[in-house]
Amino acid sequence: MQNKITKTLKAIADPTRREIFHALVVAACAMPITQVSSQFNMSRQGVTKHLRTLEDAGLVLIQTKGRERFCYANTAPLKEINQWLKFYEKFWDDSLQNLGTYLEGKS
C-alpha cells in the first residue's frame, strides 16, 4: 500500500515513536517488549502498536526467543530519507532570496 519512504517518514513523524526508536538505538542491545514499554508512560499495548509501526518500516527488528520478543533498532531505512533530503540540499539558503527576486519583478 504505502511505499517504503512514506512508511519510514510516517514512523518517525510521531514523537513517541522517535523516542522508542532512540531508546533502542542507544541501548545497543536487544530488549524484550515489556522492558521497552517500562520506559514509557503508556500501556504495554500502546508501545507494542508503535513497535509494530516501526517494525513495518524496518526501523525495528524483532526476534522471538521463547516467550519473549527481542526488539532491536535498525537505522538502515533512514538512509533513504537521507537520499531524499540530498536533492533539496542544493536549494538550502537561496529559497528566500529567490522569492524576493521574483516578487520584485512582479511589482
Added chain:
Amino acid sequence: MQNKITKTLKAIADPTRREIFHALVVAACAMPITQVSSQFNMSRQGVTKHLRTLEDAGLVLIQTKGRERFCYANTAPLKEINQWLKFYEKFWDDSLQNLGTYLEGKS
C-alpha cells in the same frame, strides 16, 4: 502544540505533500494556489489544505498579491531533519551485526 521537527516530518510524510513541495522547489518561482492545484488530480481546496500544512511547517511561504497568493518553497526546515539523521548515521551498517552478536550470547 507540536514541535518544529514533528511538524516538518509530518508535513513530508504525506506523499501528496512531498509532490507539491517538490513541484514548488523545481519551479524556482512563486506560484499562485490555482496554478499549484492545477497540477494535481485533486480539488483546489484539497491542495490548499496541504499547502497550509506545509506552510505551518515553514516548508512553503505564501505571499498575497492582490487576489492571488503566491506560494514558494523554503527548504530550510529540512536542515533540522538532516541534523536529526546525523546522530543515527553513526549506527548505519552495524545494527544487524550487533543483533546477531547479542542473540548468540543469549543462546
Added chain:
DNA sequence: CAAACAAGCAACTATTTGGTTGCTTAAAAT
C-alpha cells in the same frame, strides 16, 4: 502441576487526517 509472566488479539474510543462540496468575499478584467 500450578503460579507467574510475556505477549498477542480483539473491541472500543476519541482525535486527526485527507478529502469533498457549496457558498462568500474581494480583486481584476471587460
Added chain:
DNA sequence: ATTTTAAGCAACCAAATAGTTGCTTGTTTG
C-alpha cells in the same frame, strides 16, 4: 458596472491513528 476569477470559510465525510482495557495463549519457574 457587471462578470469573471482567486481564494477563503464552513460543514461534512470516511478512514486512519493513538491510545485504552479485558481476555487468551503459551512459556517459564517454583
